[in-house]
Amino acid sequence: MSDGGGSEGLLFLTDEQLRKGIEAMFFAYRGFTADPDRILADHAYGRAHHRAVHFINRSPGTTVNNLLSILGVTKQSLNRVLRTLIEDGLVESRVGTADRRERHLFLTEAGAALEQTLSDAQRDRMRAAYRAAGPEAVVGFRRVLEAMMDPDLKAHYASLKERAT
Amino acid sequence: MSDGGGSEGLLFLTDEQLRKGIEAMFFAYRGFTADPDRILADHAYGRAHHRAVHFINRSPGTTVNNLLSILGVTKQSLNRVLRTLIEDGLVESRVGTADRRERHLFLTEAGAALEQTLSDAQRDRMRAAYRAAGPEAVVGFRRVLEAMMDPDLKAHYASLKERAT
DNA sequence: CTTGGAATGTCAACAAGGCTGACGTATTGT
DNA sequence: ACAATACGTCAGCCTTGTTGACATTCCAAG
Numbered sequence: 001m002s003d004g005g006g007s008e009g010l011l012f013l014t015d016e017q018l019r020k021g022i023e024a025m026f027f028a029y030r031g032f033t034a035d036p037d038r039i040l041a042d043h044a045y046g047r048a049h050h051r052a053v054h055f056i057n058r059s060p061g062t063t064v065n066n067l068l069s070i071l072g073v074t075k076q077s078l079n080r081v082l083r084t085l086i087e088d089g090l091v092e093s094r095v096g097t098a099d100r101r102e103r104h105l106f107l108t109e110a111g112a113a114l115e116q117t118l119s120d121a122q123r124d125r126m127r128a129a130y131r132a133a134g135p136e137a138v139v140g141f142r143r144v145l146e147a148m149m150d151p152d153l154k155a156h157y158a159s160l161k162e163r164a165t
Numbered sequence: 166m167s168d169g170g171g172s173e174g175l176l177f178l179t180d181e182q183l184r185k186g187i188e189a190m191f192f193a194y195r196g197f198t199a200d201p202d203r204i205l206a207d208h209a210y211g212r213a214h215h216r217a218v219h220f221i222n223r224s225p226g227t228t229v230n231n232l233l234s235i236l237g238v239t240k241q242s243l244n245r246v247l248r249t250l251i252e253d254g255l256v257e258s259r260v261g262t263a264d265r266r267e268r269h270l271f272l273t274e275a276g277a278a279l280e281q282t283l284s285d286a287q288r289d290r291m292r293a294a295y296r297a298a299g300p301e302a303v304v305g306f307r308r309v310l311e312a313m314m315d316p317d318l319k320a321h322y323a324s325l326k327e328r329a330t
Numbered sequence: 331c332t333t334g335g336a337a338t339g340t341c342a343a344c345a346a347g348g349c350t351g352a353c354g355t356a357t358t359g360t
Numbered sequence: 361a362c363a364a365t366a367c368g369t370c371a372g373c374c375t376t377g378t379t380g381a382c383a384t385t386c387c388a389a390g
Contacts, residue, residue, distance in 0.1 A: 009300065012295060012300040012303045012304075013292055013295055013296060015288065017295075017303075018288040018291045018295070019223070019284070019288070020307070020325075020326060021291050021295070021303070021307065022197075022219075022284070022287055022288070022291060023223075023322055023325060024306075024307055024310040024311060024322065025193075025194065025197050025310065026216070027310075027314045027315075027318045027319065027321070027322045028190075028310035028311070028313040028314050029194050030237065030314070030315065030318055031314045031315045031318065032187075032190050034315060046374090046375055046376070047375090047376085048375075048376060048377090051191075054187075058184070063337085064337080064338070064339095065337070065338085072195065073376085073377065073378090074377075074378065074379085075338075076339090076340085076341095076377090076379085077376060077377055077378075079338085079339065079340080080375095080376080081376085083339095083340095099336095099337085099386080099387075100385080100386065101336070101338065101385065101386050101387075102338085103337090103339095119184070119187070123180065123183040123184070123187070125313060126183045126186050126187060127178055127183055128312065129309050129313040130177060130178055130182075130183070130186070130309065130312075131178065132308075132312040133308040133309040133311075133312050134308075135174065135177040136301075136305055137304070137305030137306075137308040137309050138177045138182075138186070138305065138309060139177075139302070139305060140298065140302030140303065140304060140305020140306050140308075140309075141186070141189075141302075141305050141306045141308075141309035141310070142185070142186065142189055143297075143298040143299075143302040143305075144193075144295065144298040144302050144303060144305075144306035145189040145190065145192075145193035145294075145306070146189060146193070147293065147294035147295075147297040148193040148196045148197055148294040149189075149192045149193050149195070149196045150195065150196045150199060153192045153195055153196065154192065157188055157189065160185075160188060161185060211345095211346055212346090212347085213346080213347060213348090228366080228367095229366075229367065229368095230365095230366065230367085238347085238348070238349090239348075239350080240366090240367075240368080241348090241349080241350085241368090241369080241370095242347065242348055242349075244368065244369075245346095245347075246347085248369095261366095264357075264358070264365090264366080265356075265357060265358085266357045266358070266365065266366040266367070267357095267365095267366065267367085268366080268367070268368095
C-alpha cells in the first residue's frame with residue numbers, strides 16, 4: 001500500500017502508473033517520428049511538410065482552412081510549408097468551383113510518391129509494434145489514445161476514419 | 166472485405182488500421198502536451214524545460230550526460246534550457262563527489278513545485294483517458310508504445326521504471 | 331450596385347529550440 | 361606527461377511556430 005491507489009481494482013490509476021504512461025508516450029513518440037524524420041532530412045523537408053502531405057493525401061481536395069484546423073497552426077506557418085511543396089511540384093492547389101475563394105489541395109504524382117515513402121516507413125514501425133503487441137493490445141492502444149484527444153481534434157480524427165475505404 | 170487484410174486474424178495489420186493508429190498518435194500527442202504547454206506559457210518556459218524538469222525529478226542527481234542521452238538533444242541545446250532553470254533557482258547543479266567533472270542535477274523546492282504543477286495537469290488528462298478506456302486497454306496501450314520505441318530509448322524507459330517505488 | 335465579411339495570400343519581425351563547429355577548462359585515468 | 365572525459369560557452373544556422381498589418385478576391389446582403 002505504498003502508493004495511495006485506494007480502493008478496489010483501480011491500481012492502474014496510480015501516480016506511478018500514470019507517470020510510466022507519460023514517459024511511454026514521450027519515448028514512443030520519438031520512435032514514431034524517427035523513420036520519417038530521417039527520410040525528410042534527405043529531401044530538405046521537415047516534419048511540418050510530412051504532416052501537410054499526409055493529410056492532403058488522406059483528404060484529397062481539402063481546403064486550406066480545413067487543413068489549418070486539423071494541424072492546429074497559423075495560416076502563415078502552413079503557408080510557408082505549402083508554398084515550398086507547391087513550388088517543388090508535390091502539391092497542386094486548385095481554385096474551388098462552388099466557392100472560388102477556396103483552394104483545394106491535391107498531391108501530384110511526385111507528392112504521392114513522397115507520401116508513400118514516408119508512410120511506408122512509419123507504417124513499418126507501426127506494423128512491427130502492432131504485431132509484437134497483438135490485436136487485443138492494439139484495441140486498448142487506440143482506446144486510450146482516443147480518450148486522450150481534445151474533443152475538437154477527436155472530431156477531425158473521427159471524420160478521417162469515416163472517409164476510410 | 167473492403168480492406169485487403171488477406172488471411173486469418175491479421176486484420177489489425179491492415180494499411181487502414183495502421184494509418185488510423187498513426188493519426189491517433191498524432192492527435193493524442195497534441196492532447197498529451199496541451200495542458201502542460203498552457204501552464205508553461207505563463208512561466209515563459211517551453212516544452213524543453215518541462216522535459217528537463219520531468220527527468221531530473223524522476224532521477225534526482227542524474228548527470229548532464231545521462232540527461233542528454235535520455236532527451237536525445239545536443240549539449241548546447243540542453244545547456245541553454247538548463248542554464249535558465251538554474252538561474253531561476255529551479256534546478257541545482259552540484260559538483261560530483263566521486264568524479265568532480267560531473268555535475269549532478271537536482272530540483273530545488275521551487276523546481277519541484279513547478280514539476281508538480283505540470284505533472285498534475287498531465288496526469289489528470291492521463292487519468293481521465295485511463296479511466297475512460299479501462300485497465301485492460303491500459304495494458305495494451307503500454308504494450309504497443311513499448312514496442313514502438315527505439316531499443317536504446319526503451320532501455321532508458323525501463324531503467325526509469327526500475328527506479329520506481 | 332455597393333458594401334461588408336469571409337477566405338486567402340504575403341510581408342515583416344520575432345522566439346523557441348533544434349543543429350554544427352570550435353574552443354576552453356577542469357578533472358581523471360593511463 | 362598526456363590523452364580522454366565531462367562540461368560549459370560562443371557563434372551561427374535552420375525549421376517551425378508566433379503576431380500584426382495589409383492586399384486581394386469573391387460571395388452575399390442590402
